[in-house]
Amino acid sequence: MDDWNVDLVLHVIQYLSVLDSNRLRLASRRCFYLVEQYRHLRGAEMVANVNQVGSLRSSSTTQCTAQVLTHTAASQQLQTVPNLALAFSTLSSTLPEDLALYLPKRQRPGQEQHQRQPRTDINNNNTIALGVVSGTIQSTFPTLDCRSNAGLMLAHLPNTYMHPFLVQFNSDEDDHLPMILDLPRVIHELHTQQERRQQPCQVIMVFGCGEEAAFAEDFVAHLQSTFPNATIVGGLCNDGYISESTEHVTRSYLQTLSSVDLMQWYRSLGGDNNARGGSRALASILKSWTKAQLLDCVWDLVQRRPYRLRILRNGGIFGVALFGQNVPVKSVVSRGVQSLTVLHKNNNQRARQHHPATTHEDNNDASWNYVVHQSTFNKPGDAEYLFRRHGSVMDDSPSYHIVRSIKDLKTGKIYTPNQIRNQFGHPDFVGLQFSESEGFHLLMPHPLSFNVDAFIFLESACDPYNKNNNNTDVNNNGNKSLEGLFIDFFDMTGEACVRDMDQTMQLLRDQTTKNKEELLGAIMISCSARGPEASSLIHESMADATRFARVFPDVPCLGFYANGEIGPLALAGQRSCPPPRQAQPHDQDQEQEQQRPHAGVFRHGQAALQGFTAVFALFVVPKFTLPDNAGNFLNDDPVHVRQFVQSYLGSA
Numbered sequence: 001m002d003d004w005n006v007d008l009v010l011h012v013i014q015y016l017s018v019l020d021s022n023r024l025r026l027a028s029r030r031c032f033y034l035v036e037q038y039r040h041l042r043g044a045e046m047v048a049n050v051n052q053v054g055s056l057r058s059s060s061t062t063q064c065t066a067q068v069l070t071h072t073a074a075s076q077q078l079q080t081v082p083n084l085a086l087a088f089s090t091l092s093s094t095l096p097e098d099l100a101l102y103l104p105k106r107q108r109p110g111q112e113q114h115q116r117q118p119r120t121d122i123n124n125n126n127t128i129a130l131g132v133v134s135g136t137i138q139s140t141f142p143t144l145d146c147r148s149n150a151g152l153m154l155a156h157l158p159n160t161y162m163h164p165f166l167v168q169f170n171s172d173e174d175d176h177l178p179m180i181l182d183l184p185r186v187i188h189e190l191h192t193q194q195e196r197r198q199q200p201c202q203v204i205m206v207f208g209c210g211e212e213a214a215f216a217e218d219f220v221a222h223l224q225s226t227f228p229n230a231t232i233v234g235g236l237c238n239d240g241y242i243s244e245s246t247e248h249v250t251r252s253y254l255q256t257l258s259s260v261d262l263m264q265w266y267r268s269l270g271g272d273n274n275a276r277g278g279s280r281a282l283a284s285i286l287k288s289w290t291k292a293q294l295l296d297c298v299w300d301l302v303q304r305r306p307y308r309l310r311i312l313r314n315g316g317i318f319g320v321a322l323f324g325q326n327v328p329v330k331s332v333v334s335r336g337v338q339s340l341t342v343l344h345k346n347n348n349q350r351a352r353q354h355h356p357a358t359t360h361e362d363n364n365d366a367s368w369n370y371v372v373h374q375s376t377f378n379k380p381g382d383a384e385y386l387f388r389r390h391g392s393v394m395d396d397s398p399s400y401h402i403v404r405s406i407k408d409l410k411t412g413k414i415y416t417p418n419q420i421r422n423q424f425g426h427p428d429f430v431g432l433q434f435s436e437s438e439g440f441h442l443l444m445p446h447p448l449s450f451n452v453d454a455f456i457f458l459e460s461a462c463d464p465y466n467k468n469n470n471n472t473d474v475n476n477n478g479n480k481s482l483e484g485l486f487i488d489f490f491d492m493t494g495e496a497c498v499r500d501m502d503q504t505m506q507l508l509r510d511q512t513t514k515n516k517e518e519l520l521g522a523i524m525i526s527c528s529a530r531g532p533e534a535s536s537l538i539h540e541s542m543a544d545a546t547r548f549a550r551v552f553p554d555v556p557c558l559g560f561y562a563n564g565e566i567g568p569l570a571l572a573g574q575r576s577c578p579p580p581r582q583a584q585p586h587d588q589d590q591e592q593e594q595q596r597p598h599a600g601v602f603r604h605g606q607a608a609l610q611g612f613t614a615v616f617a618l619f620v621v622p623k624f625t626l627p628d629n630a631g632n633f634l635n636d637d638p639v640h641v642r643q644f645v646q647s648y649l650g651s652a
Helices: 004-013 018-025 029-042 065-074 095-102 183-197 210-226 253-257 259-267 277-288 291-304 342-350 419-424 448-451 492-516 544-551 638-649
Strands: 045-050 084-089 128-133 137-139 150-155 159-168 201-209 231-236 241-243 307-311 317-324 328-334 370-378 400-406 427-430 441-443 456-460 487-491 517-527 557-562 563-566 607-610 614-622
Touching: 004 029, 018 029, 018 095, 029 638, 045 517, 084 095, 084 557, 095 128, 095 150, 095 259, 095 307, 128 159, 128 201, 128 307, 128 317, 137 150, 150 557, 159 183, 159 210, 159 241, 183 201, 183 317, 201 210, 201 241, 210 231, 210 317, 210 328, 210 607, 231 328, 231 517, 231 557, 231 607, 231 614, 241 317, 253 291, 259 291, 259 307, 307 400, 328 492, 328 563, 342 419, 342 487, 370 487, 400 614, 427 456, 448 456, 492 517, 492 544, 492 614, 517 544, 517 563, 544 557, 563 614
Parallel strands: 084 128, 201 231, 517 557
Antiparallel strands: 045 150, 084 150, 128 241, 137 557, 159 317, 201 317, 231 563, 241 307, 328 614, 370 400, 400 456, 427 441, 427 487, 517 614, 563 607
């Protein structure tokens, strides 16, 4: 192939898998150079594979789950060694135990004389693994499925540094290992990595399981406060597994482990190439070794391998932070609520026209006709403070806002909250617009609201941005008043959830098409109340996955059903058209809803642990087409090629 035209060689390379392209790299210096240049041109890549239902339940096939998934995925059109593995499995899968055996192996930098890392790869080309164990996983390829027991995504994200993290409060490990035992420490660690790499922390995938999941909400809030522009996605699951650094592991610690524990360490480090075949085959080999032999082998691997795959036996908060200037991961979130004011308006119009009532004739998903007219902020010690026990205010009593009246901007009429309830019904949520560039934050009024003809909101619920930095400025106007904020009233309905997913997916397709972008893959975390089975609320099985697959039939999508979803706040009215902040009553004949430029479907920041949402982590990149004249921009002169290889490998 050294006699072939550069463009011809590049066109051949684009159809090779990572295995074949690696073989081609060994053919000659020129082939090595051209393969590396194509990988640079190609940029980010992702492939995926899912175990099919049926034979998976037999013991002979479940043992090779990891091997099948990794080899099948790698044989697809993945041009480069993956540096990120995202795994999803059920409790019956052996994927967590076997995955490390089949992931690409990389040595710790400097351990082998001939092992040199590419100068452009800031993550030392290691494959960081993050795995989620859930009762049910979901996928959209090759068909919609929620019965498989394992799925795997392999991705190569160039110029992206990945830092896995783990928080455990009740570790069964020895104190000699520097385990992260508290939330502030891991946040400080990520902040240190950002300063060290001089790269922003753009994306954080975080999951929680076991007892530690109770701390996930606070952890996410502190993460977002530390990295305000980061995209944070994840959810609560049953169990998990994550790459863990072996940097501080000592031989003296390994000597304290039993033979069984050493066997688990051997597996978690990936073993050696001659110890393959899954858990059963490996177990038979390891049982023939003495403990001294096991210790020597494990210690040798610890010295050579920067990471091991840690399976969380006792729960934890775990994830991976992605640092870089252009990390190709974006987030989309969907929930779906019905505006009672829009519903009331539609039904009145239909009634006047003698047509049956409908729930979604108005294209807007919220109304911008109402503002808070009278509201006060009460704290413990105030004369009108409501929360008292036996006449006394307790030390832990919360501060709150109490909304006494609402104004209709179109008519100028003032309503009390009970009048609002009588006219529109009792809402599941009350929406407040804290920023004119956003939709409504959905709040649940305190139960005492019904007794005092008011809407009562705790201070923490009304402080979505600043609750972690003690900022007393809720709506950025220097006081605690909610007066003047737009307000609307919402119900959770299955029809609204389905409609919002349809609109979100359509908007995602329109935006990526307009920007000439493509989706390499998607992770979908759906609330367990949204599926997979049809329910009294959503009368359709796998409703979220169905809508994604309908719009993106060729994009692999993996995920699971969570007990709580982590992602940007699900806001109502994002696609509506709010009037200016200082809104004045409009003329009776002028519609309040005026079109404004759409902010886009992607969201970042404002992450929270929430419910009944569908959160997506989308791998979005510019559409790639190999230029016909790419060879004109590459210098394959023998002298230049030799210099490139020497620089890359450190030898001729």
